[in-house]
Amino acid sequence: MTKSKQVFRSGPYSDLIAQGVKIGSTVYLSGQVGMDSAGNIPVSMAEQTALAYSSIRILLAEFGATMDNIVDETFLVTNMEETHANLEAIFGARAEAYGRIPEVTQTLFGVAGLLFPELKIEIKCIAHL
């Protein structure tokens, strides 16, 4: 029996990758970054975090899901020192995005680079309905 599959595409790479795929009751999202719809990337990690979650929320809605459906997060950061210095603001933006204490596992680590040099954080989520 093949599981039902739903695919959502958007943005400049929509012919290469999907931004979200739902298979059975699992939703995989592509890593989301802190860029607004006009392509602007704010300097602050907290603002980038807020923008990434804004994209995540919009993508989840395409699958009938909300932030409450997220079960696992991977936080990719380009600078651990800057991350530590802004930890409260970053997790404040995250708390605001969730609107409650998230029931979510998280793995956070430093990467050698993200797709654009201005990006400081990328968030990859798995959700379950």
Place this chain on the structure above:
Amino acid sequence: MTKSKQVFRSGPYSDLIAQGVKIGSTVYLSGQVGMDSAGNIPVSMAEQTALAYSSIRILLAEFGATMDNIVDETFLVTNMEETHANLEAIFGARAEAYGRIPEVTQTLFGVAGLLFPELKIEIKCIAHL
């Protein structure tokens, strides 16, 4: 139909992230590191590996799971040279934690940093019951 969800929190970040989330028959764990309950971080990668698996085993037990339920691992290491030089000891500690040849996929790569500078390895697991 919403799947049953179980959440386990512990440690200093328990108001921010869960250490484990079970949704349906899948258990996601946050990445575990080589720190003991007193916050001590041993210098050796093998000892850090043993401690990380010790945490993983304790977390899995909260969900009625054991090491045998792990299906996928991500090994994040901060130094590839040190990893190669200690490969036998690291995988020896892992073999001891599993107690048999693990039926587990693995992806290992070098990261630019983990949460604390003394950390040399972080292990993220997915388990299925």
Place this chain on the structure above:
Amino acid sequence: MTKSKQVFRSGPYSDLIAQGVKIGSTVYLSGQVGMDSAGNIPVSMAEQTALAYSSIRILLAEFGATMDNIVDETFLVTNMEETHANLEAIFGARAEAYGRIPEVTQTLFGVAGLLFPELKIEIKCIAHL
């Protein structure tokens, strides 16, 4: 009720890790790299990408799956500049491997190192049947 589990091992690390694990309808693959069966690693990222997908296709077949069953990819690259300079060739090799526009989410980031210094890309996939 325990889910059915299928494990596939091959290669030099077969006593340490599985190259693929199927649990229920989910298939986890270990990260695959651009090395041929003789251990040769081509210099070009596009050729490494083609070889990695060749391994992925072979592994999926062990589980009765094809490239169409892949739902999520993680692209680990060692050099973001080289990745940008070869983006078209890399994604060309990927398009050829899929044979159509992939219905797959992707997260791409720079790592500090892969298992061997000659490796420039590693691809980790999750598939669902």
